[in-house]
Amino acid sequence: MLDHPRKGRLLTEDDIIALEIGAGILGTGGGGNPYIGKLRAREMLRADYEMRLLSLDDLDDEAQIVAVGGIGAPLISFERIKEGREGLRCLRALEHRLGFTADAIGCEEIGGQNAMEPLVVGAMAGLPVVDGDGMGRAFPEMQMTTYSIYGHRSTPSVMCDPHGNVVSFDHAITEKWHETMARACVIAQGGASVLASAPMSGAFMKRYAIPHTYTQAIGLGQAVIDARKTHDDPVATICAREGGQHVFSGKITDLQRHFKGGFNVGIARIEGLDDCRGSQGEIVIQNEFLIFRRDGEMQVCVPDLVVVLELDTGLPITTELLRYGQRIAVLALPCHPLLRSDEALNVVGPAAFGHPDITYAPLAEKGAA
Amino acid sequence: MLDHPRKGRLLTEDDIIALEIGAGILGTGGGGNPYIGKLRAREMLRADYEMRLLSLDDLDDEAQIVAVGGIGAPLISFERIKEGREGLRCLRALEHRLGFTADAIGCEEIGGQNAMEPLVVGAMAGLPVVDGDGMGRAFPEMQMTTYSIYGHRSTPSVMCDPHGNVVSFDHAITEKWHETMARACVIAQGGASVLASAPMSGAFMKRYAIPHTYTQAIGLGQAVIDARKTHDDPVATICAREGGQHVFSGKITDLQRHFKGGFNVGIARIEGLDDCRGSQGEIVIQNEFLIFRRDGEMQVCVPDLVVVLELDTGLPITTELLRYGQRIAVLALPCHPLLRSDEALNVVGPAAFGHPDITYAPLAEKGAA
Structure with a gap:
C-alpha cells in the first residue's frame, strides 16, 4: 500500500490559475472550459484543503489509482454548477463496491475542464493526483484514453449526478459500450455528471499514462502569463x-x-x-x-x-x-x-x-x- | 427463509397458451406481445424445467422476492430475440451485490410480455413465481407499479442486455428517476433489456401486489379458448x-x-x-x-x-x-x-x-x- 497522504508536490493558487490556461491550450478547442473548475479548486485551497501532485516515478507499482472525470456536454457543465461532491461520492461508492482503498486519483483528460475534477476529488479525499493523464489533450469519448487503448477495462465504474442519483456500469463488453451506455445515462441525468472508473495499478499507469501532463499544462499556462507580462510573443x-x-x-x-x-x-x-x-x-x-x-x-x-x-x-x-x-x-x-x-x-x-x-x-x- | 423450491402449483403448456391470451387482454393494447415469451416458456417446459406459481397466501412474510421484467420498446423485443438468460444474470448480480438469496420471483406487469419473463427466470433459478403483479394490466413506465406507489424503493436494481452488458442503478432519488435513467440506458443497449429490482418482503407483497393475476390471466385466456370451441361469444x-x-x-x-x-x-x-x-x-x-x-x-x-x-x-x-x-x-x-x-x-x-x-x-x- 502506498504511503500516500504526504507524498507529492503541493499545488498553489498560482498553479491552478496557470493550469486553467494550459489545460485550455491542450483542450484543442474542446474538453470544456476549465474556468468553473478553477474557481472550485481555488476556493478549496483557500479553505485549507491540500492539492498534491504525485509524479509517476513516485508511484508504487501496487498502488491503486482511480481516475475521475466529468462526463456530459461541456457547455452544460459550464452553465450548470455542480453539486460539488459528485466525484467524491463516485470514489467512495466504487471503493465500497470493490472493497479496496484508493491510493491516488487519476486524470482521464488533461485538456479542458477534466484537468480540474481530479484535483478537487483528491483534495476532498486527502489523496494526491497522479501527474499524467489518458489523453494528453481532449477527446470527446471515454474509450479514447491510453488507459482503454492499452488494455485497462474501465468497468466497474460509478457515475453520480448533481441530484444524488448513483449508477454503476458493472460490466461493458467493450470500452466503447461503456461510453455508449454512460453517455445515454448522463444525458438523462441532465448532461453533467462525474464518473469514476475501475482502479488501475501504479505499474500500469507508469507504462501507459501520458506522463507529466499536469506539470506540462501548468508550465505552459505560466509561460503564457509570463510572456504577456514581459510583452513577449x-x-x-x-x-x-x-x-x-x-x-x-x-x-x-x-x-x-x-x-x-x-x-x-x-x-x-x-x-x-x-x-x-x-x-x-x-x-x-x-x-x-x-x-x-x-x-x-x-x-x-x-x-x-x-x-x-x-x-x-x-x-x-x-x-x-x-x-x-x-x-x-x-x-x-x-x-x-x-x-x-x-x-x-x-x-x-x-x-x-x-x-x-x-x-x-x-x-x-x-x-x- | 422460505421453503421455496417445492411450493406452488406447477404450470403446464396449456396454462402458458392460455396466459398468452389472458396477458394480451390485460395488456390493454400495450405491454408488448407475449407471443415470443410464450415460445420461450413452452420450450423450457418441454426441456423439463419446472414453472411454479405460488399464491400470496403461501408466501412467508420474511421471504425476499425479486421482481424481474423486460424494459424497452415492446416492438423491438417482439422482433429481436433475447439472448435468453438476461433475467437470470440480473437476479444473480443483484443477489451477489446485496448478499441475499431470493426466495421467489415477482412480476411487475401481468399485461403483455412481462407476464412471461418472471416464469422463465423462475424456471431457470428453480424458484416459484408469486401469483400477483404490480399493475394488474400494462403501464408504460416502471414507477407505475403498486410496489413503487406504496413505498417500495426499486433500487438498487440490475439491468442486463442481450450483448452481455450489466448496469446497476444503485440509488435513484425517486422512482421516476429510476425509470428515466433506466429508459435512457436501455435505448442505448438496443431497446430490449431485462431489469431486476431490489427485493420486496413477502409481507409487503401480500399487502400491495395486485393479487392472483396469473390465475386471473390464465383463467381468462382459457375462457376465451373454451368459448371459441363451443361457439359461445x-x-x-x-x-x-x-x-x-x-x-x-x-x-x-x-x-x-x-x-x-x-x-x-x-x-x-x-x-x-x-x-x-x-x-x-x-x-x-x-x-x-x-x-x-x-x-x-x-x-x-x-x-x-x-x-x-x-x-x-x-x-x-x-x-x-x-x-x-x-x-x-x-x-x-x-x-x-x-x-x-x-x-x-x-x-x-x-x-x-x-x-x-x-x-x-x-x-x-x-x-x-
Missing part, C-alpha cells in the same frame, strides 16, 4: 516549449457549426494575415479542432493537436467561442507517441472520427524538429 | 368473468399514430356496428389504450382497462396491430382498488398521462355491477 513561447509549429495566422471569414450524431461538428474558414496573406486556412471541428488544412492541403490532423489562440493574447479559444472576424493563430503540437501506435490510431486516428480517407501524417515530435 | 364470456362491460362494437375508420416524448400516441376512430350503429367511438392511445369516448362522452379512462378485441374471435389486439377497417369490440374492465387511491391516481391517473382535464370516474367494481 506568447504564440512563439508556446511553440518553443511544446516543440510545436505556428502554422497559420488569420481572420475567421466563415463559420459553420451544427450538432450531428452527438458531436458538435463544423468548419471554420480563415483568411491569412501577416506571413499568411493570400492563403486560406480551414479547420474541421468535431467537438475539438480535428484537422487543419492550408489552401486545401492537410497540415495537421488528429491525434496531433490543432490549437487555436487569440493572435494578440495567446489565450486559447474553445470551439463554441469562435466568432466571425476573430484574429487567430493556429498552432500544431505533436501528440505523445502513445497516441501514435496502430492500436491508438484505431481509436483516435482520423478514421475513428469519420475521416477514413485521411492518412495520419505525424508531426515531428517534440525535440526532434 | 368470447366477448360476453370475458365481461362476465371480469365484471366488465362491452361498451362498443364498430369498424375502425380513422387511425392516427405517432411517436411523441417516448410514447406511442394516437387516436383510433370507430364507426358503430350492430347495437352501436349511428354512434362514433374514439380511443385515445398512449402505448396502451388510455381513454374511450362514445359520441364525445368519456366512458372509460385509465387506470380502468380499455380492452380492444377482434369482434369475431375475442382475441386481443395490440395498439400497433390496429388497422383501418378492422371490426373490433371495446370492453371496459374495472381496475383493482389498489390503483384507485389518491396515491395511485397521482401516478397512473389521467393527469399522469397528460390529461389533467379528465377526472377519473371509476367503473363499477368486479362483482358490484
Whole structure:
C-alpha cells in the first residue's frame, strides 16, 4: 500500500490559475472550459484543503489509482454548477463496491475542464493526483484514453449526478459500450455528471499514462502569463516549449457549426494575415479542432493537436467561442507517441472520427524538429 | 427463509397458451406481445424445467422476492430475440451485490410480455413465481407499479442486455428517476433489456401486489379458448368473468399514430356496428389504450382497462396491430382498488398521462355491477 497522504508536490493558487490556461491550450478547442473548475479548486485551497501532485516515478507499482472525470456536454457543465461532491461520492461508492482503498486519483483528460475534477476529488479525499493523464489533450469519448487503448477495462465504474442519483456500469463488453451506455445515462441525468472508473495499478499507469501532463499544462499556462507580462510573443513561447509549429495566422471569414450524431461538428474558414496573406486556412471541428488544412492541403490532423489562440493574447479559444472576424493563430503540437501506435490510431486516428480517407501524417515530435 | 423450491402449483403448456391470451387482454393494447415469451416458456417446459406459481397466501412474510421484467420498446423485443438468460444474470448480480438469496420471483406487469419473463427466470433459478403483479394490466413506465406507489424503493436494481452488458442503478432519488435513467440506458443497449429490482418482503407483497393475476390471466385466456370451441361469444364470456362491460362494437375508420416524448400516441376512430350503429367511438392511445369516448362522452379512462378485441374471435389486439377497417369490440374492465387511491391516481391517473382535464370516474367494481 502506498504511503500516500504526504507524498507529492503541493499545488498553489498560482498553479491552478496557470493550469486553467494550459489545460485550455491542450483542450484543442474542446474538453470544456476549465474556468468553473478553477474557481472550485481555488476556493478549496483557500479553505485549507491540500492539492498534491504525485509524479509517476513516485508511484508504487501496487498502488491503486482511480481516475475521475466529468462526463456530459461541456457547455452544460459550464452553465450548470455542480453539486460539488459528485466525484467524491463516485470514489467512495466504487471503493465500497470493490472493497479496496484508493491510493491516488487519476486524470482521464488533461485538456479542458477534466484537468480540474481530479484535483478537487483528491483534495476532498486527502489523496494526491497522479501527474499524467489518458489523453494528453481532449477527446470527446471515454474509450479514447491510453488507459482503454492499452488494455485497462474501465468497468466497474460509478457515475453520480448533481441530484444524488448513483449508477454503476458493472460490466461493458467493450470500452466503447461503456461510453455508449454512460453517455445515454448522463444525458438523462441532465448532461453533467462525474464518473469514476475501475482502479488501475501504479505499474500500469507508469507504462501507459501520458506522463507529466499536469506539470506540462501548468508550465505552459505560466509561460503564457509570463510572456504577456514581459510583452513577449506568447504564440512563439508556446511553440518553443511544446516543440510545436505556428502554422497559420488569420481572420475567421466563415463559420459553420451544427450538432450531428452527438458531436458538435463544423468548419471554420480563415483568411491569412501577416506571413499568411493570400492563403486560406480551414479547420474541421468535431467537438475539438480535428484537422487543419492550408489552401486545401492537410497540415495537421488528429491525434496531433490543432490549437487555436487569440493572435494578440495567446489565450486559447474553445470551439463554441469562435466568432466571425476573430484574429487567430493556429498552432500544431505533436501528440505523445502513445497516441501514435496502430492500436491508438484505431481509436483516435482520423478514421475513428469519420475521416477514413485521411492518412495520419505525424508531426515531428517534440525535440526532434 | 422460505421453503421455496417445492411450493406452488406447477404450470403446464396449456396454462402458458392460455396466459398468452389472458396477458394480451390485460395488456390493454400495450405491454408488448407475449407471443415470443410464450415460445420461450413452452420450450423450457418441454426441456423439463419446472414453472411454479405460488399464491400470496403461501408466501412467508420474511421471504425476499425479486421482481424481474423486460424494459424497452415492446416492438423491438417482439422482433429481436433475447439472448435468453438476461433475467437470470440480473437476479444473480443483484443477489451477489446485496448478499441475499431470493426466495421467489415477482412480476411487475401481468399485461403483455412481462407476464412471461418472471416464469422463465423462475424456471431457470428453480424458484416459484408469486401469483400477483404490480399493475394488474400494462403501464408504460416502471414507477407505475403498486410496489413503487406504496413505498417500495426499486433500487438498487440490475439491468442486463442481450450483448452481455450489466448496469446497476444503485440509488435513484425517486422512482421516476429510476425509470428515466433506466429508459435512457436501455435505448442505448438496443431497446430490449431485462431489469431486476431490489427485493420486496413477502409481507409487503401480500399487502400491495395486485393479487392472483396469473390465475386471473390464465383463467381468462382459457375462457376465451373454451368459448371459441363451443361457439359461445368470447366477448360476453370475458365481461362476465371480469365484471366488465362491452361498451362498443364498430369498424375502425380513422387511425392516427405517432411517436411523441417516448410514447406511442394516437387516436383510433370507430364507426358503430350492430347495437352501436349511428354512434362514433374514439380511443385515445398512449402505448396502451388510455381513454374511450362514445359520441364525445368519456366512458372509460385509465387506470380502468380499455380492452380492444377482434369482434369475431375475442382475441386481443395490440395498439400497433390496429388497422383501418378492422371490426373490433371495446370492453371496459374495472381496475383493482389498489390503483384507485389518491396515491395511485397521482401516478397512473389521467393527469399522469397528460390529461389533467379528465377526472377519473371509476367503473363499477368486479362483482358490484
